[in-house]
Amino acid sequence: MMKILIIEDEPSVRVGLSFTLESKGHKITTAENGLDGIRIFEREGFDIVISDLRLPGADGIEVLKSIKNISPDTGVIIMTAFADVKNAVEAMREGAYDYISKPFEPDELLIVIDRFIKHKGLELENIRLKEEIRERERFQHIIGTSPAMQRIFETIEVIAKTDSSVIIYGESGTGKELVANALHNLSPRKDKPFIKINCAAIPETLLESELFGHEKGAFTGAVQRRKGKFEAASGGTIFLDEIGDMPLALQAKLLRVLESHTFERLGGNESLTIDVRVIYATRKNLKDEVKANRFREDLFYRLNVLPITLPPLRDRKEDIPLLVNHFLKMFGEKLEKSDLAVTPGTMDMFMEYDYPGNVRELKHSVEMAATLCKGTKIERWCLPAEIRGDGETPDAVISVFDDLPLTERVKTFEREAIRRVLEETHGKKKEAAKKLGISRETLWRKLKEHGFPVSPSDLEE
Ligand SMILES: Nc1ncnc2c1ncn2[C@@H]1O[C@H](COP(=O)(O)OP(=O)(O)OP(=O)(O)O)[C@@H](O)[C@H]1O
Ligand SMILES: [Mg+2]
Structure with missing residues (x-):
């Protein structure tokens, strides 16, 4: 059922059209001239307006313009005299949905109306689908409509904009790395480097130099100066993955670096300032690691400022x-x-x-x-x-x-x-x-x- 306004000065046409359209279940209002038509439209709003081109008071083109101005989504169908092709073209240019030449059979008009209804439906469906896709892909392809994931999305959106460090907890495969990516991509640092380092995958002896770099000759095999990940991430974000697996000795050094915002390359004495946002992730329960003396308590409190916990998939089926x-x-x-x-x-x-x-x-x-x-x-x-x-x-x-x-x-x-x-x-x-x-x-x-x-x-x- 559509709400339709008919603007037509010829009584027989007006009554005839009302009758035809009402019999198809539409809700019809009529006006006898252009100005009344616009006034009624302003007051009530309609899905479709069928207006004669030649009208006392504002003519069809003026009616069309006013209606499109008030409500661009309304479909306006202009009725023209047979010889009025030029005006019909103008009406189309001004945004009419279609025109129909008088005299016409009621069926011709019904076909145009049906086409408009279908077109409207498709348009709405398209908008809905697009919004749905956008909603789902809002965070770099992180999928999830469960309340738990929706809450995570909201949290990400808010804290991405801050410069605070974040720690992401969650079992293996829950999407911690995806979230870290999203946090960077939605942050003001998004055009700067995003550097990842897996603290569990690198041998203890190499991890320190990976993080902070080294000078030439700092240790056997250090044949030239090398920048560390903190330096490479300058201005951007560093992602310390599997932080729960970081060796204790290095935890102490990391804590010092975080507190002073400065560090030195291995074997060097130049002090470099840190300008990176740090994101941590771990599949371990850090509190338990602290209890078991495998993780420094002071570092834990330093990291645990903004925790995000990703729920296992079995809890959001x-x-x-x-x-x-x-x-x-x-x-x-x-x-x-x-x-x-x-x-x-x-x-x-x-x-x-x-x-x-x-x-x-x-x-x-x-x-x-x-x-x-x-x-x-x-x-x-x-x-x-x-x-x-x-x-x-x-x-x-x-x-x-x-x-x-x-x-x-x-x-x-x-x-x-x-x-x-x-x-x-x-x-x-x-x-x-x-x-x-x-x-x-x-x-x-x-x-x-x-x-x-x-x-x-x-x-x-
Ligand atoms: N919500 C999600 N939507 C779409 N893909 C996801 C989602 N969560 C995880 N994935 C996919 O699953 C895989 C594992 O995700 P990811 O590497 O981020 O997990 P993780 O928590 O870092 O795991 P681990 O602890 O083993 O490193 C990736 O291929 C990722 O793209
Ligand atoms: Mg991971």
């Missing part, structure tokens, strides 16, 4: 369908498989699983399913065994293919067998080949046949 579809689209594009979709039963399985590896595990599972599936449907048998659940015997899996010809069934069984062994061996091809009792060359050929990702190095490993 409502985000799973969104994440599955997001990753499906992503891997679909990568694998050049379009229109991939998860069957409802498969989605239930994705929802039921607890994901000890959190979003990272879900992402890898979707990638695997997208790689394995035939056609566009992601069926349960494409899922990793953990997600599919233990009750699933190979027999039951294979019975899904009862309708397939024998060669297809054999192929499916072979693919499933290989996939399972790869899972067991964590992708180690040499071990997998041994378990399957085939040569590595044969395994490589079969992997390719079944569309598993392979690289030439798989033959060498």
Whole structure:
């Protein structure tokens, strides 16, 4: 039902149109001249205005201009005399939705109105979709509509703008690095460097020089001066990942640096000033680490000013369908498989699983399913065994293919067998080949046949 205003000085046309449109369920108001029309429009507002071009008081073009001024979204349809093409063109230029030449059949007008309604609907749908996408991708592709994630987004938005240090807690795979990225990208430092360093991945002896740099000859092997990450991040942000794994001796040095805002390169005595924002992350509970004397209490209090804790995926399962579809689209594009979709039963399985590896595990599972599936449907048998659940015997899996010809069934069984062994061996091809009792060359050929990702190095490993 649309609210329609008809502006027409000829009574018979006015009454006729009202009757036709009312019978289609629209709500009709009429005016006899242009000025009244504008006044009524201002007072009541309408979805559609059907106005004659030649009118006493303001003419059709003036009516059109006033209405577009008050409400640009209203659809204005101008009725013109047959010979009035020039004016009709002007009306279109002024923003009329369409024009219709008199005399016309009621059906002609109804078609124009229907087209407008459809157009309006599509426009609204488009706006809604765009807003939805924007909402979801607001923070550098961090997906989540659960209340917990929405709160995290709000927090990120607020504290990104401050210069304060932030510590991100969360189990492995919950998105700590994504959040660190977002914090930098939404901050005033976004055009300056963003430097990451993983404190757990670098040997203790090298970590200090990685962070603060060294002068030539500072230690054996220091053949030339090297800038550290703090220097490289100058003006920007440094991300100290896995801070809970930083050795105690270095924790003491870091604390000194944070307190004085200055540091020296290893083996150097020039004092350099720090201008970096520091973001920390850890999958450990730092309080427990403090209790166990593995983390300095004073440093803990210094770091723990603005904590963000990312909830494990099992505590926000409502985000799973969104994440599955997001990753499906992503891997679909990568694998050049379009229109991939998860069957409802498969989605239930994705929802039921607890994901000890959190979003990272879900992402890898979707990638695997997208790689394995035939056609566009992601069926349960494409899922990793953990997600599919233990009750699933190979027999039951294979019975899904009862309708397939024998060669297809054999192929499916072979693919499933290989996939399972790869899972067991964590992708180690040499071990997998041994378990399957085939040569590595044969395994490589079969992997390719079944569309598993392979690289030439798989033959060498
Ligand atoms: N909310 C999310 N939306 C989209 N992708 C996500 C989300 N959370 C995590 N991911 C993806 O999951 C993977 C793991 O995320 P990330 O590396 O940020 O986790 P992490 O908490 O730093 O893990 P770890 O402690 O193991 O380093 C990445 O590929 C990331 O893109
Ligand atoms: Mg990480």
